[in-house]
Structures are given as C-alpha cells and as structure tokens.
Amino acid sequence: MAQITVNGQQLEWEEGMTVNRVLEKMNYSWRLLVIKVNGTLIKKEAWNESKVPPGAEVSVFHLLSGG
Amino acid sequence: MDKFSAELYAGYDPVLLEAWRNATVGIAGAGGLGSNAAIALARAGIGKLIIADYDNVSASNLTRQQYFQNQIGLPKVAALQDTLRRxxxxxxxSAYPSRVTPVNLDSIFGKATILIEAFDDAGEKEMLIETWQSLFPQRYIIAASGIAGVGKNELIKIEQSGTLFIVGDGVSEVxxxxxPxxxxVAVVANMQANLCLEILAGKRQ
Structure with a gap:
C-alpha cells in the first residue's frame, strides 16, 4: 500500500489525492498554512486541484501572528 | 577597508567577514523581530540590508523593539537605519517605508539572497512566504511563527522544508x-539572524 509522509507522520495514499484531501485526512483545521510537497510550495488557490504523488513528503506549516 | 572597520573587525574571522560583507539580506517588517534581527546582522558585518515596514515608532513599541524615546513618531525604517549606521x-x-505586497515584493527585495520574514500578522506572513517561494524557489526565507509569551525556551525550534525555515514554537499566538x-521575541529574532549567518557562511543548507 502506497504511503505519503505528512509532517513526519505516515498517511495512506489514495488515487487522485489532492492537497485539500490530505488536510482533511489529517484533521488539520488551522487557519493560515503554508504547504510544501516534495520541497515545492503549493499556493493556496491550487490546493483543491494539486495532486500529491505516492511516496510524497508533505510539510504543513502553521502560521501564527506575532512579530 | 576604512580605519573604523579595520578596528571594528580586528580579530574577526576573515573568511566569515568576507562572506557576510558580500551578502544582501532582506528583512520584511521592522518590529520586534525585524529590528532585533537587523541589529544582529549589522553587528556581524552583513554588507547590505534591505528593510521594509510602513509603520511609525510609538511609545508602546519600546517594550520590545529596538527603538528609542527620541525616535517616537519617525518611520521605523528611518529610525532603524540611523541606529544601524551608528x-x-x-x-x-536600503529602507522602504512601504507595505510589502505580492506586486512590489520583487522590486523591494529582488536583490536579496535571503529574506527574513518579520511581520506581525499571520496572513501577511503567509503572503510573503508564498510570494517569495513562487518567485525565487532557490532562495532561502527564514520565517517566524509562535513567539508570544514569556519563558518556554525549550519549545522554540526550527522547522525546514527545502529553502523555507520557520522559527518559533508553532503554538504561541499573539x-x-x-x-509580544x-x-x-528577541530570542526568536536572533535565532533567525543566527540561521541567516550560518547559511551565508556555507555551514548550513
């Protein structure tokens, strides 16, 4: 069974899996995120279409106000 | 090198100094993170800093930002430029008293090889990271997320994906x-500056 890695955790890969589907499966509800798939940034407007390949390394960063 | 610089850098590592003098670093935001990071980078000997912030210095900034009473009312970038020169x-x-947007980011920071994200608002942080990584995927950006509160030193960490670094605890929102x-906030700012110097010295990828 193909897997992907999301912030170091294993997740089962699905046919046609999008970035949004990954967020849903991980139950991430954070408001402001930056997402990289295999080191490449995926812009927010592309999360609904952008496909995550099997074996992908996904990094989800949570942005918090304060500076 | 002029006489003062020769005295300033007497006993300094010449290899590091060369790497840092030739560097151009961008700092987006000149509040608690940006003003502290700028001072660390200027002291270390970075050749060129590009700093953008649209705000003016107010009294309440002095609890954590590197400004002084006689600078209240001045544009932050002008006040910081003066302090760094001293x-x-x-x-x-290069001081830009402007709001950074996806449209002007390239014209303000296009010459920087590393960008330090030092904004306050999370939405602005997201915009800056997305725009920079789309324009310049090979150039580093060092952001901050989770700086609020007091103590909790042990929680502060650095996360990396490719050319993106994020410093902070990832949970403490202002x-x-x-x-802040x-x-x-100064710990996180100095961790951002420290990482920037490490990358420029070729000691971290």
Missing part, C-alpha cells in the same frame, strides 16, 4: 490586544 557604517541599508514580550 553601530556599523559599513553596512549599507492574541488581539496582547503584545521583549526577551522571547
């Missing part, structure tokens, strides 16, 4: 009406 006149500072506190 520390190290050989660090050239709540509306509650300001001097020591913890």
């Amino acid at each position: 520390i190290n006149p050989s660090t050239y500072v 709540e509306p009406g509650i300001l 506190i001097s020591a913890r």
